[in-house]
Amino acid sequence: MLLGLDLYHNGQLQEFAPLVISIAVYCLWKFGRVSNQKHINWFLIPWSSFGILVLLFVYPFGIMHYAALLLYIAAFIFYLFKSRFYYVASIPLVFLLAGTLQFLMLHVAGSVLKQGILALFAVVLALIGMGVYKKYKQKAAVFSYGDPFLILAFLFVVSLYFFQDQTLLSQLAPGLLISLLFVFLRSRFASEQKWIPAVMALVWLLQPYYSFIGFIQIPAVFLREVQVLPFVLLVILGKWTLKGRYQSHTNKLQWFILIAVSFLLIEDGLQSSTVMDAIILGSLSLISILAGFYFKMKAYFFIGSGVLLLNVLLQTRPYWGNMPWWAYLLLAGTALISVASYHEWQKQQKSKGKESILIAFKNKLIRKLKEWD
Numbered sequence: 001m002l003l004g005l006d007l008y009h010n011g012q013l014q015e016f017a018p019l020v021i022s023i024a025v026y027c028l029w030k031f032g033r034v035s036n037q038k039h040i041n042w043f044l045i046p047w048s049s050f051g052i053l054v055l056l057f058v059y060p061f062g063i064m065h066y067a068a069l070l071l072y073i074a075a076f077i078f079y080l081f082k083s084r085f086y087y088v089a090s091i092p093l094v095f096l097l098a099g100t101l102q103f104l105m106l107h108v109a110g111s112v113l114k115q116g117i118l119a120l121f122a123v124v125l126a127l128i129g130m131g132v133y134k135k136y137k138q139k140a141a142v143f144s145y146g147d148p149f150l151i152l153a154f155l156f157v158v159s160l161y162f163f164q165d166q167t168l169l170s171q172l173a174p175g176l177l178i179s180l181l182f183v184f185l186r187s188r189f190a191s192e193q194k195w196i197p198a199v200m201a202l203v204w205l206l207q208p209y210y211s212f213i214g215f216i217q218i219p220a221v222f223l224r225e226v227q228v229l230p231f232v233l234l235v236i237l238g239k240w241t242l243k244g245r246y247q248s249h250t251n252k253l254q255w256f257i258l259i260a261v262s263f264l265l266i267e268d269g270l271q272s273s274t275v276m277d278a279i280i281l282g283s284l285s286l287i288s289i290l291a292g293f294y295f296k297m298k299a300y301f302f303i304g305s306g307v308l309l310l311n312v313l314l315q316t317r318p319y320w321g322n323m324p325w326w327a328y329l330l331l332a333g334t335a336l337i338s339v340a341s342y343h344e345w346q347k348q349q350k351s352k353g354k355e356s357i358l359i360a361f362k363n364k365l366i367r368k369l370k371e372w373d
Helices: 002-010 014-031 034-056 063-082 086-107 111-136 148-163 168-188 195-204 206-215 220-242 247-272 275-295 298-315 325-351 357-370
Strands: none
Touching: 014 034, 014 063, 034 063, 034 086, 063 086, 086 111, 086 148, 111 148, 111 168, 148 168, 168 195, 168 206, 195 206, 195 220, 206 220, 220 247, 220 275, 247 275, 247 298, 275 298
């Protein structure tokens, strides 16, 4: 302690004086009387936080200062867990993030290298968090769904976005790592809640996906499909992850997304008006109908049928659009006569106490559709 005070008063490397004093006080805490440990805690925790801040605000902030900062923070966290001040561990970890960002901006060139260092810290913190969770989850409620290490791992990964450049790896890395951290987080949840981080990981994967398709050259005829179809895949994987939970809500969301995707694809087909767009839209509609029929999903079957019918009508518009006016009257009249004749025939069948074939077929179809998702 006297050495630290001497360094401070002489002005030589005075920024390291708090570190030296913290080491000396820790030795008193470790080897001194047990009755004095509580009093030492109330001094050592704020003093060490102050000492780390002193190193953070040193100018110029050099490599030696950063190394001392890492040592100081590691020793401080070790002490906090030894003295069971688990909650306070987030303070030095935030200082670690601030010091690392400062070091990267001052001394590291190249966005990829900066992102690599941040990613390495994130992975190390996540692994430490996994070990800490297994050991301390029964002792501190802070580790129920997360811990300071995992939370700071997320912040380190989010920091990757500040150092993105035009390279593909730089664009993909943040989203992929965040999704991976959500997967790590699944072990913190009860079995009936594990879907929460799983769905979050799936949603976050959209960011690297769109970065990827923005980086590569996609033919214009496939661009809209590549942009919107991942939402359909996201709904399918999300429902599979939920395993039947919140079925009414997920079904409504599925209908909404399928209708929105269908309108976007139809709008793209109308804008381009090419044969290739018509073939793609028709193929996707047919796949939706077959999938809906095979897996008994009403949304895919009916929306696919509607889009396929609309696609046929739009593509044959030059033919039926040039029909004479009397042809439309003839079709309308035939339809009205057919409906009236069927209605009259149905009344006769009911008066005889018989059920028509069409009514029986309709009732059977309704019963079958009620069994579909």
